Amino acid sequence: MTDVGAAAASSEAIIRLDGVHKVFGEGPGAVRAVNDVSLDIRRGEIFGVIGYSGAGKSTLVRLINGLEPVTSGTLEVDGRTVSAMSERQLRSLRPHLGMIFQQFNLFGSKSVAENVAYPLRVAGWDKAEREERVAELLRFVGLADKSRARPAELSGGQKQRVGIARALASRPTILLADECTSALDPETTRDVLGLLRRVNDELGVTIVVITHEMDVVKYLCDRVAVMEHGRVVEAGEVYDIFARPQEEVTRRFVGTSLRDRPGPEVLARLAAGHPGTLVTVTVQEEAGSSDRIMRTFARHDVAGAIVYGGITEIGERPFGSLTLALTGEETAKRAALAELRAFTAVEEYPHLSSEVER
């Protein structure tokens, strides 16, 4: 495509929320859907907003694209103060914001090409320009051969590709994706997320991803905010959030994505099946590398059999955990674990020890 932008995120905020509140209704029945949210989303990044149902994620998106007015606080999009805009000014802002949805929201009676052309028709593009732009977009999303098809003839993943093409039609600087893979199977989800990465890399579009799936955040996002009861309870680089979740809700989300830690039943089985003390050690880049962990045990003459675990990548950086059954002198084990704790997290299971050490 012609409008190739800068792929790397800059430190400049393209979306800035400062003390934003959104209250629906009044009096005792009022719902504070967004509660004192302050956030900077940087130009060129993929930013995730994760939370359970009702956390306020969709409301946040509707504030950003000006579909709902903020109750109080300041909201800026691409240098413009949305919270102070008239309806007419908001209409001129919307072409800068593309939007994709869980249920795709395509016109069933229109062809793929007509769906993609729709926002251009509304914006008054002439026919030849529209056709050229639609062809370019359909090539970009890999659906050049489907331009005459109706949405009903497409798979879910193809429908979302059409949704993405339509959202990109007027060359937005920001794409808002609200649960855009929640209706798709895991393989199709990967395809669509891969396409969103290309939208970010090749077109330089800033993407805000609303999701309740930590796997989506892990695969796609640079930074993430965790929402609960209308508040952002935690925000930061995705790697740091995985490595050091501070809040219980964040730990729950991280736990759904990392399946490297044994649950209680598996632990009991491991304890019954392996002699020694069970511990789970977090594996991280550099300081917490598996090599350094294993050398620490060896130096203290502690044998560590790996009985469970997994190492994955988050943003191309290694992350995971190893569960080991440690055998050796008790004092040596203590010394090795103390040394490990200086550079990575170690979880012990005291409730299992009597069984394990018998």
Ligand SMILES: Nc1ncnc2c1ncn2[C@@H]1O[C@H](COP(=O)(O)OP(=O)(O)OP(=O)(O)O)[C@@H](O)[C@H]1O
């Ligand atoms: N137009 C509205 N009028 C009244 N209450 C609303 C309105 N829109 C949202 N809410 C309420 O605001 C809260 C946050 O809703 P929101 O849809 O933003 O959450 P969410 O995190 O996107 O959840 P979901 O994924 O289920 O949509 C909920 O309690 C919801 O009932």
